[in-house]
Amino acid sequence: MPVTVETPTEKWAGKVREITLGATAAEGGTRTSTVTVGGEGTMPFLHFEGETPHRPVVAIEIYDIAPQDWSPILMDYWGDVVNDVVAWAKKAVELGADAIALTLRGAHPEVNDRSPEDSARVVKDVLAAVGVPLIVYGPGAPDKDNEVLVAVAEATAGERLALGLCEQNNYRTIAAACMGSGHIAVARAPIDVNIQKQLNILISDMGLPLDRILMDPTTGALGYGLEYTYSVMERLRLAALQGDAMTQQPMICTAGHEAWRAKESKVGEGVPEAWGDWKERGIAWETVTATSLIEAGADILVMRHPEAVAIVKKTIDQLVAK
């Protein structure tokens, strides 16, 4: 007796909001290419159920100074370009970056304490050197983040950068800067669906339109809390599809930063033999972290190793193929 199976399709009331990073000359910026993410009307890549109008994208992360604490594997790969942020950005684009994620580490009071004005100039230099959209992170010290990002926002008005991080206890200044200069805010919550939603509400209550807020659910690397991020992302996507307007922001994940902080990718000696080859392991660690997050609904992956980027982009090709 032949059995007929009906496709078990879920009917969703909502979808992820579309957000475009970067603005071309016609749109008031200087980008030669922009990136649009979001718009998904289904759990990730279930094409029988709903649309995935835009593919997830990969941003390659660079610093404005040579990183002090990166894994030797990464430093070996990039070589000298890490000393020249402009060259580094160009190289990253050559290697397939859909966007550049620039961390202004040099502005940190305990690193180079670079001034907000100088930091803004670095951003301008990178904008001049590459045509892809930029995601700009502050140095990671709340007060300085605010100063630097306000300067960057003003100096780059109209470029539609993504600026981060807006966090629960420090969101107003950066969100206001985005509001005034036409940028996008990256809202990071500590692996918590509710706090993420609350942060989105708070930022939107300030008047920043929802199509200018990205969610960063905080990334746990493979073996270091990946499952929490994974589930939080699934829950956020489900809520978005169920029509909760305050969870419909596209998601950005810092897969590279977290994966390369793991002992597995950072340390080569004195580790168990069962861990295998260090370099390959590091790349695999970043790859598995990133692909798992894509399966959970990531829209933008911020990554570090171009070989991992290549595999992840290929995986994305496969997943968006109908």
Next chain:
Amino acid sequence: MDTRLPSGNGQVREARRCAVVFKPSGRVIEVPAGTLLLDAARQAGVSIETPCGGYGRCGRCRVLVESGDVARRDTYHLTADEVAQGHALACQTQVQGSLTVFVEPREAISRRYRPQEEARAAQIALPLDGSFICQPSLRKLHVAVEGPSMEDNTNDFDRLGRDLVREYGVPRLRADLPVLRTLAADVRSANWDVTAVVDDEEPQLPQQWEEEMGETGVHMEGPTRLLAVEPGDTTGRALGVAVDIGTTTVVVYLVNTANAQVLDTASAYNAQISCGDDVISRIIYSQRGDGLNHLRKLVTDTINGLLDELAKRNGIELRDIYEMSVAGNTTMTHLFLGLNPKYVREAPYIPTVNLPPAVLAADLGIPIHPQARVKCAPGVGSYVGGDITAGVLSSGMFRTDKLTLFIDVGTNGEIVLGNKEWLITCACSAGPAFEGGGVKDGMRAIPGAVQEVWINSETLEPTCRTIGDLPPQGICGSGLLGALAEMFISGIIDKGGRMRRDLDTPRVRIANNIAEYVLVKAGEQGAKRDIVLTEADINNLLRAKGAIYAGFSVLVRSVGLTMADVEQVMIAGAFGQHIHIEKAIQIGLLPDMPWDRIKYVGNSSALGAYFALVCREARAALQAVARKMTYLELSADNSFMDEYTRALFLPHTDINEFPSVGRLLEQTRQKGTAAVKA
């Protein structure tokens, strides 16, 4: 939608002039049609209070339109009847023709909006609520016994017993030695015309309740115990006391069980407060040296002090009190009985006993009649005690078809969900914020405490009212709750509870690195110093309300229901007394539902103890309630943290659970929020 109406100036095409007469002052003003009644009053020099700033939120500007045409934009706070009678909110009403308007004196209005504290202190209305009939365990039975003779040489005890059976159907009488020791003298000195004081050994549950509740096994016919023999007929008065041992306050009702009348009540702080504010601190204290004994003595002293007060005031002897009915949380019951509460605190949180036996008052150092027994309401678990079973009893939720949420908010929030078929309960730690603890200018709900707050949405200026209308000294729970709601609705704090620092008002300031809102400046209303609410205070309040609402959510979900299934909410405890339901919903403490489905059930613990005192069936029902209540341990429930985080937002992360607040915010938002510093 803008709830503030435009006033007439230049906005109304037909500037038809209308005369408005204000009573009782008799002032008259002529205004264009379309003028806001509030503006007309102001032009006429008639003062109308608008604490909320004319947003139609507080209802304080209500007037009675005796004649003439008006257009009401909003009738919030008014019932359909009141509207029909002509009541209107001055800030939401436009003049449409010549009018006569009666403006109530301010006192009358404030009385109307005063929380109903006075009403609650009143006598308990009799008959109770139909469920309970006055049929106490403690009874006085008058018999005129024929004395012994050579023909009838029955012994004294059996002789008395025989008449008690004959006249009152008393089954098997028994007496303890002390009673027998004086029996011969007692009956003879009264010349055998005596009143026997008796009580029952075992409670009984009426058949009908048994079936309703599916309970069996509590029904037992026990012997009757003789406590004392009084000369003559004293049946008119059989004294008992009902005691509610709260962590903070102890309340004693003096009751005539013969007619269930509450003769008097007295209350005082639990003297154990000196050893810690909350149950955990008390348990910790009990583990040090003689701590347990000391705590037992403190609470006994508190009760005895209240008994003395009542005896003096009512001209009675303590010996004339023959029963004590007690309700308290599990820790209080343990400490009162001298049971070690150590394992109440430690996981897996196990009390020594849920249903303590009846014990002689003398054994507990309570100087009422030495044969009097002290009966404690049974508990369910370490954090749901006899106070809650007593509350479930007195609220009647154990006999209702309606899905009921019962809450008792104190330091711990205890929550019960269910109906006559099933009951499930949990406790969540709310912290002392709602009792004024852990809050900079918090205080208990005593005269001088700010208990009501309104903030003008435009000027951000507050209007405060204190208990007893005395100069403000601090803020009590209901004032804190009101202040939180008003600061939220007026946009002083964001939904996360953070104070906006860019507002153009001197009321918001930074002190010691913390933002604060000045509710009362020194000098205002006779205040001696500034009274403020800091961002840290707001966080404490948010956590308290978050814990309680999360408790509701987890409880409701644990049985597969949703908040929308809840048909009524009963609020018990001292906090509930002053609670402003609208404000409690606005901050997301109480579920968003029509206000008439939320009711205050008073000190339900004391009431439960009282019912158990005057009604044997109620005593039995207490046990049945305790047996059938399912205790959900929140610390074993992972979803609690999730719900808690969801509830740590104003009013809630999911605004769909609070549609009325969503609408209010939308109105306020369209009006535009408070002034921002240039």
Next chain:
Amino acid sequence: MALTGLQIYKLLPKTNCKECGVPTCLAFAMKLATKSAELSACPYVTEEAKNELEAASAPPVRLVSIGADGRKIEVGNETVLYRHDKTFYHQPGLVVRVKDTQSADEIKAVADAVCGYCVERVGLSLNVDGVAIENASGDTSAFAKAIEVVGSNANVALVLMSSVPATLDTVMPMVADRRPLLYAADAGNWQAMAEVARKYKSPLAVKVDCGDLSALATLTEDITKAGVTDLMLDPGTRSMVDSLQAMTKIRRLALRKNFRPLGFPMISFPGEGASSPLEEVAAASQHIAKYGGVIVLDHFDPTLIYPLLTLRQNIYTDPQKPIQVKPDVYPIHEPDANSPLLITTNFSLTYFTVAGEVEASGVPAWLLIADSEGLSVLTAWAAGKFDAEKIKKAVQTSGILDKIAHKRLIIPGYVAGMSGEIEEELPGWEIRVGPREAVDLSSYLKSLRS
């Protein structure tokens, strides 16, 4: 569909007799609803109620086991689509494929490596579960030889891959006692395959082409009727996106529609759609997250296996358990012997909040995490899991004493009341009360420094 606690309660006797071991019938019903109790514990449940409850509680995905003792793969019995809804119960088996066209040495090397591979992670040993042997040569004796090489090895689970029932029938006596998975029955051979599976009581994989689920359901219906019920499904999809969709559909049909013909675990081949080992890893990681039962890999390399085993451990961690961090000393910003020492509980959120704020402060510090069984500061204090004694134990056993040269401990502001007791427990120590809220830590730590 699963019943709620209240629905189950209505079927129970409601006597609150306590004989099942919980205090009330409602509590028991709630345990039944979460599958943490057995109905048989209730002595008074009626037959009628029993039937109703049992029908509602039959697992929507059949539990299938491969292998005997040693490394047994047990998959199925899943109840949710998303791990946050409850948890995923039975982690997929990872097996490595060899072909009988490879040399005996090559096969042995793989089998030995699979067998011997073990890596430790957060206190657990992670292993590869088995070897799949494919009859790629088409020759029965080569197949038998390969099985012998692998089989001589310890107790790894086996998957025997051949489309010829007679071949499997021939080799099965060699390893029947190890209950290998037979791969695979298809539309052409299913009767004979089912016969072999039945004869040796082995689980059987069922395969169709290109995600044709109707064909797959038809086959499983037929095979089940033929008496073989331990089945695994191969929907025949090989690209990542096709696998994702087919496997999601199968899981949804089983769980949401209680569709029995597809209520079986799945077998997948991530290597077949990949052009490099790293791509295979990417695909395999999808299968771990999205409903794989047995995942057959074509490469064995510790570098690639270790991330997959880690991912499997992550995804199959029970999300309902309170999230804890390991009680330990956590250095922040390379502290030295004079850096301040802070203590808090091991509830992960507490840890992350405190560590985050200390990190943001830029002040080098030692963060001592005490074992509070995953409770937050106030909850742990209330429950006696973060008291003076526990704090003393943490200080004395954590190894912090070797790292610092001072005796000053900063405790959370919420437990300020304990400072006296802690000083009693830790003579000579100065107990300092930190802020109540983590957000104030930064200014607090900076004020210590100045």
